[in-house]
Amino acid sequence: MNSIKLWINSQEVEAQPDETVLQAADRAGIPIPRLCAHPWLKASGSCRLCAVEIDHHRGLPAACTTPVQEGMRVWTDSAKVLDFRREMIRLILQEHPRDCLGCWRNGTCELQHLVELVGIDFPYDPPHVSPGDTLPAGPYFERDPRLCVRCGRCVRVCHEVRGAGVLVFRESNGKQEVGTAFGRSLQDAGCQFCGACVDVCPVAALREPLPAYSHRARETISETCAGLAEIVMELYRKELPRKRQESICPICSAHCPMSFEMSGSGRIIQVRPVSGTDANAGQACVQGRFLLKEHLQGAERVQKPLVFEDGQYREIDWASALDEFAHRLSACGPLKTALLTNARLTNEELFVLRKFARTVLRSNLVGCLSPPGHSAMEETIAAGSSSTGVRGRLADLSLAGTAFAIGVNPPATHPIGGVLLRQVSLNGTRLIAANPCPVSLGRFADMALSYVPGTEAPLLWGLMHVMLREGRVDPSLKTREPKLLGRLQQDLGAFEPEAVAAITGVPSEQLVETACLFGGEKPVSILYGRGLLESPNCREAARAMIALLALTGSLGKAGGGMIPLYGDSNLRGATVLDMTSPLFDFSPGCQGMAPHLSGGLAEMLASGQIKVLYLAMESSDASSFQTLRPYLEKVDYVVLHDCVAPSWQTAGEGGGAPHLVLPMASAVEKGGTFIGSDGLLLHIPRLGSRIPEGKSALRVVEELAGRMGVDGFSVQSEESFLEDVRQEAFERTVRVNKPREPIADSHCGGTPLEQQVADQGRGILEWIPMHWELAPLVLDCSYPFRGIAKEALVPYFLGPLLAREATSVFYPDAAIEMNPSDVFRLGLQPGDAVRACSSKKEWEGRLGLNPIIPQGFVVLPPHEFTFSEMSGLACSGFAVRVQKIGESLND
Ligand code: SF4
Ligand code: SF4
Ligand code: SF4
Ligand code: FES
Incomplete structure (x- = not known):
């Protein structure tokens, strides 16, 4: 891309054509104040603090939303600009409390820095703000709406980056305030407790409560005379934040780079994600952000033998x-x-x-x-990748044309995978979310499929059947892999959408529509998690995934391949x-x-x-x-x-x-x-x-x-x-007869060896015929629901996080759970004593509503099943009816 030239304050600056004035000024080291802008977020142009004057432009455009132009002349420090900025700051300060000395963001507050940068000298009366209490915001952080400067960063990061959409601006007492829709609790609104909103907040309106001693130290200082403050400072100096060190979060395989803020005595005070790294896009999850410091120095830590x-x-x-x-x-x-x-x-x-x-x-x-199924999956991939390069990389996800997440709920089980999926979907990658029950990912996916637990393999075969039928396959396969194509056409012939719909519960029209999201120039990435691993047909599903990648020409291409989203570090x-x-x-x-x-x-x-x-x-x-x-x-x-x-x-x-x-x-x-x-x-x-x-x-x-x-x-x-x-x-990674090289080192920017393997052997695939009895579950008016054990849903949902799915799927008091619409259609009420009957077994208990459970399903208590029953049931469920205890079948 040819760079262009512009002038900022008479300084000649070079910029890329797709940059904004703010980005160009940043690179040239010319300071422009800002509040709503943040590197993780798209520019919103709402705070107007980055206003600049541009020759031949009307008004004072926002530098963060104005694209650079060849020959443009920009002024960041004209009298008009400075007056305007001071006025904007004054409007904010009119409503903002002034007890900075007692605020825990004192010294790191962006508003303080802005005041310094803009040069305002507090000629205004302090606002009448009642002290008020901070509001609870779930278990890990708190909020103080009095301090909010309405920059909107928290709302946007929650929506744009995390895909959670929990926070919104609401009207309260005639003012805009950050909250949740309908004032629900954060848990109920689906919060992941990732802390991203806390990390982008420029002031202390959203904050992680620091250890009491640190907070108390600052308060004490603010209330004490200057001389005494020095003494108090000295007393508390050992525990005040003093140094930062970077390492990683050692809990899950995302390996998020983290910054550890430590007191003088070496105690970890805060752990925050490091910005500007590709590995985690500057994000973390509740475990690394809030729980890691407890893990490392909590009371449960073993101290001595x-x-x-x-x-x-x-x-x-x-x-x-x-x-x-x-x-x-x-x-x-x-x-x-x-x-x-x-x-x-x-x-x-x-x-x-x-x-x-x-x-x-x-x-x-x-x-x-x-995890169960891990070894089976690895063996299957190893067999497949001996010649084809099956593994993909999260880092290449942006190169995928289609991302297919199956048997996984990334926001709960691999939050960084969830963040990256959100990013690529905003940038045009087609996203398919397939899980037995609706998951957060489905909110921004192009297609969300709900299938019967354990039917991943037939679902994939059904999709491939349609792709073959519609000709949505890599055209070069005909000449490169005619045998494979023939075998697949023959083996998958029976998996018509209607037959697959009967097994998987996914409507045939949805299957056809989903198959049409594959294909095109760009490769396919398949992301999978514990749900798929614990499926009784994990091996068949793995082979089907490899075949789907082969059909779409995705093997061995950056942006294509299978990406696991589970596992310890x-x-x-x-x-x-x-x-x-x-x-x-x-x-x-x-x-x-x-x-x-x-x-x-x-x-x-x-x-x-x-x-x-x-x-x-x-x-x-x-x-x-x-x-x-x-x-x-x-x-x-x-x-x-x-x-x-x-x-x-x-x-x-x-x-x-x-x-x-x-x-x-x-x-x-x-x-x-x-x-x-x-x-x-x-x-x-x-x-x-x-x-x-x-x-x-x-x-x-x-x-x-x-x-x-x-x-x-x-x-x-x-x-x-x-x-x-x-x-x-x-x-173990490189096949025999390949040139010897040490395993790639991320610090040297090396390429994974598997990529080399892939490049050398792309396109050779052994298709192992699948084994599956086409025996769909028959539901009729006597037994109209599909019963499944609660246990069968666990791997599809539970990450270590407190996501909404985790709390509501495992609704503690209900023995039998159903989708609310089914419950009301049957004329039942939550809390009713009900009996669920299959042709062989009966369950009794209180009825719970659970919007996560798809319509047509009845979820039953796990302890009523033996392990062998569980394995069998996870395949397709069993037909049941539900009735209120005391009612006959005909009531
Ligand atoms: S913690 Fe994360 S998911 Fe929860 S409101 Fe903040 S940004 Fe949204
Ligand atoms: S809570 Fe913080 S990030 Fe959110 S709008 Fe207010 S000041 Fe901005
Ligand atoms: S996603 Fe994994 S590595 Fe990152 S903070 Fe969470 S637990 Fe740690
Ligand atoms: S930073 Fe540009 S409008 Fe807020």
């Missing part, structure tokens, strides 16, 4: 703890020990744990607890390092269902075959340990090496209390590397550790090996195994 004796835990020193641990390991024969992690450890730790287990303990039971690293397998798949369980392991490992633990179990984890919520707890009673010696210890663990309640608890250092405290879901190696910048006794698994293995008289495990630095890890990752 603890040994369980006489029904309770007591502190013990590291040396004695490791002596006993090493002794127990030495006393075990081969195959009597197991080492388990939860995919939040670094690559270096995973590598060393595996090496230690296999070479010293002579045990193959070493691995990461991973280093699940990909654990997979690459051979630490995941179906043996370690687990389901974390939910209301009414105990967490469960897959058969193999559960049986081995329960049989008493395992004598010593080492659990090396970084849990943020102890759910990994909860999963294992029912199986631990038969193990002679259990060592839990973790960051958090839920109270029941330390109190030794119930069976399965670990014999030894060791404090784990978090990934951000020990440093090392993760492998991102895009295959890039990511270095974890290290923060100063707050847990002096926390150790990494590397250090523990080193000390155990020393005590057991084994060489080869001494650690020079936490990252000294990096080369081994790179080599290992390389061996």
